[in-house]
Amino acid sequence: MGNLASRELQLIRSQFAFPLRERTVTNNAASTQPPLAVFELLRDLSETYENVHRGQSDASIRTTEMFEASFDTIAAWINAPSRRTLSMHRSTTEAINAAMYSLMADFRDGDNVVTTLMEHNSNYVPWHALCREILPRFGRRVECRLARFDHETGELDLEHLASLVDARTKLVCCTGGSNFLGTKPPLDSVRAIADAGGYAQPDGRRGALLLVDAAQRFASSRVDVQAMDADFAAFSFHKLLAPFGVGVLYAKETLRESLPPFLYGGDMIAEGRVFPDRVEYNELPWKHSAGTPNILGVIASAQTLRLIVDMVGADAERAWFRTDDPLSSAAVDTAMGIVAEHAASLTQQALEELSAIDGLNVYGVPRGRERTPLVAFNVDGHSPFDIARALNAQGVESRAGCHCATLAHHDLGIDPPASCRVSFTLYNTPEDVDRVVDAVRQAVDAPERFAVAPTLEGASQAVDEIAGRVELRSSSTLLR
Structure with a gap:
């Protein structure tokens, strides 16, 4: 199956806010972006906002029903x-x-x-x-x-x-x-x-x-x-596209x-x-x-799963979002098959193109083998934190640090224990991969363009980074 068709991808991306800010979001292994429809769902849930298992009002009964049905959706998934x-x-x-x-x-x-x-x-x-x-x-x-x-x-x-x-x-x-x-x-x-x-x-x-x-x-x-x-x-x-907290x-x-x-x-x-x-x-x-x-979070998370089935067209017979109907196993299989193949295709593209950069070392599973949709790397002579900052300056959101995989970084002898990582999900495109690779090339070929003027605060932060105690996340724009 490989990449989703361009038209399908544009329809999927139109359901998110981040493209409006021209963000290239490739820090998805840390957290993904929720669809706008999920935020709209959370807003609509305010009309019957009430606790679960703790009331006899219509609002409490309805919220309890949705909350309990969410467990069934998650179990089916x-x-x-x-x-x-x-x-x-x-x-x-x-x-x-x-x-x-x-x-x-x-x-x-x-x-x-x-x-x-x-x-x-x-x-x-x-x-x-x-x-x-x-x-x-x-x-x-x-x-x-x-x-x-x-x-x-x-x-x-x-x-x-x-x-x-x-x-x-x-x-x-x-x-x-x-x-x-x-x-x-x-x-x-x-x-x-x-x-x-x-x-x-x-x-x-x-x-x-x-x-x-x-x-x-x-x-x-x-x-x-x-x-x-x-x-x-x-x-x-x-x-997987839901809000934080569950x-x-x-x-x-x-x-x-x-x-x-x-x-x-x-x-x-x-x-x-x-x-x-x-x-x-x-x-x-x-x-x-x-x-x-976290009542609203659980409901929103379960409904996000249903929305994924709808977004990728896994079930042409019906829509699942905002329903509590028993979730079809076949629909889940199809939906996650599409997500997996699309992300895998982008990851292999990134591995191939990044590996062509002189001095760039990719960690872990080699090209051509199944892996999670991420690429962690270092470039000889360059701090991964500097690379991440340079990517951010070019509109590409990555992550530098040990990614909470500290044991593996130490075991590989990486000093300081840090690498730069890009990661992909359903809404990423082949063009996103091209932007990542071009941004890395620019960061390696012309690092002076992205250098940050030293300050006392910056010097203190640099010491922490060298000690491996700080993981720098690239900045992101809040929804307004």
Whole structure:
């Protein structure tokens, strides 16, 4: 299928505000731009603005219906068995922390967690903290082990991963798609390795649990949690055209039933079932939904998924946006197939054209192989922060920093631990790629054109950048 036709792309882009500002948005691995229709939906929801599960008014009843239906839409999108497997959080990061805190009491002295050197910090630091800071306070020794990746190809070293998993490996954590190397690990092989360890779980099953950080995979391909057989999967909607503030944790229903909540109070309590000697929890999925949730964000996120189906013409028979009808699996497959092929085509174009620039080094998966739709690179003799600033001066929005993939940057010996990254999604065009490549060439060939006059503030910032403590995001124009 490759790139969407020019006319189709123009129709898609007409539904966003950023082209009006002549912005070239290629920082999509961090966050994507929401369609105008989603902002209009949020405005219209103000007419019946009310809390959920906390009122008998027509407004509360209607808002509750839309909120609960959103869980069904999200479950259908990732092929989860039902809404009972889902909990909503503020981000992928919080979702992974929710899994960590729910599992914390189940770890036994001598257990271990296995993750990888290619992880986003959010799928390493919580497990590092669990093993090095939290559990030691309770007198429990739990080890965090890190699997290697191939420095040339970015591929996960499955043999090394398997060597780290043993009968005391309670949990294996793995990215579904690297936001730096572009790697999409073979999750079926990771699942088999996790099972082979033979850990005796509290419910009697044998094998390690598998947690997948699906943030980048969710943004660029169809995620099927049953096919990947993940025990946990976390992702965020702002990676796929929705507004900020909603992340999801999928967990198998048996885990939802047996594990304690991450947070306590409010909606996770069964109505009227609080006593001096006991508290009874709500039914799933609300058992894992403490307090007042991000109601409008959840509704808008679910409706954004439906809008994507409509935007790409995945179902010619009907429109899905602003409905609560059961979402067709075939429509989801088609929609994400279009998104994936279009983004992959742009990524391969970028890899080919950027690789022709002298001194430019691309990290991770080589050209011609499947990868997440991003390219992270450095240019010999040039700071990635200077490159990002120069791109921004030419209207191209990229990102410089470690991209929260700090372990991988250190493992590759990148000093300071930073690279420049461009990334693509549904609304990007081949012309966007051309602009990126031309802007990089200009930044490399004539860096003096984009130099910033030194100031005390700038000098202080430069010191932080060299130390690898600051990630500079290119500026963006706020909607007015």
